[in-house]
Amino acid sequence: MNITPNSLETLVAQRDTNSDNLDNLTLGELCNYIVKRHHVYCRENIPFLKKNLEEICQVHGEQHPELFEIKELFIGFVRDFTVHIQKEEIMLFPFIQGLESAKNENSPLPKSPFRSISDPIVMMIEEHQNEDQRFNKISELSKNYHIPEDACTTYEVTLNKLKDFENDLHIHIQLENNILFPKAIELIKE
Numbered sequence: 001m002n003i004t005p006n007s008l009e010t011l012v013a014q015r016d017t018n019s020d021n022l023d024n025l026t027l028g029e030l031c032n033y034i035v036k037r038h039h040v041y042c043r044e045n046i047p048f049l050k051k052n053l054e055e056i057c058q059v060h061g062e063q064h065p066e067l068f069e070i071k072e073l074f075i076g077f078v079r080d081f082t083v084h085i086q087k088e089e090i091m092l093f094p095f096i097q098g099l100e101s102a103k104n105e106n107s108p109l110p111k112s113p114f115r116s117i118s119d120p121i122v123m124m125i126e127e128h129q130n131e132d133q134r135f136n137k138i139s140e141l142s143k144n145y146h147i148p149e150d151a152c153t154t155y156e157v158t159l160n161k162l163k164d165f166e167n168d169l170h171i172h173i174q175l176e177n178n179i180l181f182p183k184a185i186e187l188i189k190e
């Protein structure tokens, strides 16, 4: 698939990860798509969620003590996942892009910063599992982001945003686990 920066923008705007188009992207394009669509979304929404969770803990924590646990889980997520996406952007994605170029140009494979390509991929998948579990716990504690009767607007907005955030995270993780990583491993085998 020949994709121009413009059509990549369109894909990002459509936010359609089930689209066949994603499956047809080159690995380099897919890495760029993930960064532009999901890593940026993640970084953009973290400060808002952190601030609002602090706020609703102060106001509603007494009636809804589960909010403190949700906030702590989210803080743990932020601590670990910001490092996770950085590792992808600095190490893994550029390496995958290098592999793909080497294959296209029939040139020698790039020098690997890893013992084996599957090492960082296994590590990323494990980290994805941890975050899935963390968000399962958040979802459980909030009774699937249920808005209680006594909630204020901030409470409601925060839980709705957190729910969207979890959905985006699942799409992001599936894209890496089910499309990007298997294709990268395939490339190495070739």
Ligand SMILES: [Fe+2]
Residues within 6 Å of the ligand: 034, 038, 039, 085, 088, 172, 176
């Ligand atoms: Fe990612």
Ligand SMILES: [Fe+2]
Residues within 6 Å of the ligand: 084, 088, 124, 128, 173, 176
């Ligand atoms: Fe990831």
